[in-house]
Amino acid sequence: MSERVLDWSWRHLPAVQQPTWPVPEVAEQATATLKSLPGIVDIQECDQLRREVAAAADGRALVLQAGDCAERFDTSPESTSATVRVITRIAHVLSRGVGLPVVVIGRMAGQFAKPRSGATEERDGVELPVYRGDVINSPEFTLAARIPDPRRMLTAHRAAVAKLGLVRSLNREMFVSHEALLLDYESALVRWDEPSGRWFSASGHLLWIGERTRDPLGAHVAFIAQLANPIGVKIGPTCTVDEVLSVIDRIDPAGEPGRLTLVARMGADRIRTALPPLLRAVVRSGRHVAWMCDPMHGNTIKLGAGRKTRRFEDIAAEVARFHETLGEHGVAPSGLHLELTGEDVTECIGRSPALSERDLARRYETACDPRLNRLQAIRLVHLTTRTFRK
Ligand code: PEP
Numbered sequence: 001m002s003e004r005v006l007d008w009s010w011r012h013l014p015a016v017q018q019p020t021w022p023v024p025e026v027a028e029q030a031t032a033t034l035k036s037l038p039g040i041v042d043i044q045e046c047d048q049l050r051r052e053v054a055a056a057a058d059g060r061a062l063v064l065q066a067g068d069c070a071e072r073f074d075t076s077p078e079s080t081s082a083t084v085r086v087i088t089r090i091a092h093v094l095s096r097g098v099g100l101p102v103v104v105i106g107r108m109a110g111q112f113a114k115p116r117s118g119a120t121e122e123r124d125g126v127e128l129p130v131y132r133g134d135v136i137n138s139p140e141f142t143l144a145a146r147i148p149d150p151r152r153m154l155t156a157h158r159a160a161v162a163k164l165g166l167v168r169s170l171n172r173e174m175f176v177s178h179e180a181l182l183l184d185y186e187s188a189l190v191r192w193d194e195p196s197g198r199w200f201s202a203s204g205h206l207l208w209i210g211e212r213t214r215d216p217l218g219a220h221v222a223f224i225a226q227l228a229n230p231i232g233v234k235i236g237p238t239c240t241v242d243e244v245l246s247v248i249d250r251i252d253p254a255g256e257p258g259r260l261t262l263v264a265r266m267g268a269d270r271i272r273t274a275l276p277p278l279l280r281a282v283v284r285s286g287r288h289v290a291w292m293c294d295p296m297h298g299n300t301i302k303l304g305a306g307r308k309t310r311r312f313e314d315i316a317a318e319v320a321r322f323h324e325t326l327g328e329h330g331v332a333p334s335g336l337h338l339e340l341t342g343e344d345v346t347e348c349i350g351r352s353p354a355l356s357e358r359d360l361a362r363r364y365e366t367a368c369d370p371r372l373n374r375l376q377a378i379r380l381v382h383l384t385t386r387t388f389r390k
Pocket residue numbers: 069115179209210211212234235265297369
């Protein structure tokens with residue numbers, strides 16, 4: 001990390017979930033331009049966030065990370081403001097309820113790239129390339145919209161700068177984060193900090209690696225290991241003990257406080273069996289990381305018209321079981337990772353407000369995964385404070 005030459009050998013490792021740009025020269029021009037642009041965040045704030053995550057790993061604070069599954073370039077300022085307001089509100093509820101400071105991190109100002117389970121999407125016998133997030137293509141179901149366009153990386157940079165400005169005008173201490181998925185974009189936003197002699201990502205304060213790209217021998221892990229930012233890694237129910245230990249070795253070899261957060265996204269029905277072996281192995285290895293709960297991604301189901309949804313009860317159950325499991329292992333829970341919006345959408349179903357499968361058609365607006373609406377988010381955080389154990 002302290003060498004002045006960024007190691008690009010990750011370029012030769014397997015990189016899953018990357019688009020094929022139709023004209024590679026256009027992608028090269030776009031990344032060259034990105035490299036010449038100012039960063040979106042600065043390293044002092046990344047260091048500040050790392051110290052706050054370290055406090056959460058020690059049980060002295062909690063992290064609330066939340067926002068859209070997939071941010072859109074054209075999200076209105078009103079909609080962004082509503083989301084920041086609900087995040088700020090639930091952070092207060094959480095802080096008051098558990099008696100700890102809450103560090104707020106948006107899934108915002110850069111959450112423009114999505115991993116997908118297939119390369120194509122079929123509707124009524126027509127098959128098109130899948131939507132991969134606004135930084136790559138556009139969700140409309142036409143061929144023109146779905147062809148990857150590398151110039152969108154420049155739009156993503158502009159949109160992230162504008163979004164961060166708006167977010168900060170509403171909540172001064174709020175940090176931003178996104179999944180470090182699109183390696184062309186991320187590698188073009190790496191910057192050198194001369195005073196401290198470190199490389200860091202100027203694309204967001206915290207970056208995370210998703211469940212589909214966390215291969216310890218893959219390009220994403222090798223790339224991110226070089227950056228000084230606090231890092232998250234999602235771990236799902238298929239993650240093995242060897243994988244989790246190897247990811248820790250690669251990303252946090254020095255055991256730096258606040259450096260690494262493991263974000264468990266097991267599913268309500270699997271967390272009680274899938275998480276304990278990983279927790280035990282990490283505790284036994286003497287490694288100290290932050291453990292967060294993403295109760296969204298292991299609880300996605302498809303209903304009726306093929307729409308993705310999540311049951312509120314499953315989401316709440318996973319949080320409660322996460323607290324229970326960590327308590328049994330003497331590990332402090334470090335916080336929550338949520339997909340939510342301030343809009344009154346009908347994307348997740350369940351009680352209070354009572355939303356059923358029939359309601360999904362009413363206001364289903366997400367560009368990717370189903371989000372909690374404002375009332376659901378507030379209710380979830382109230383329930384969270386009840387099962388939280390220090
Ligand atoms: C996400 O956070 O939107 C996501 C795709 O998560 P995961 O990598 O955990 O599936």
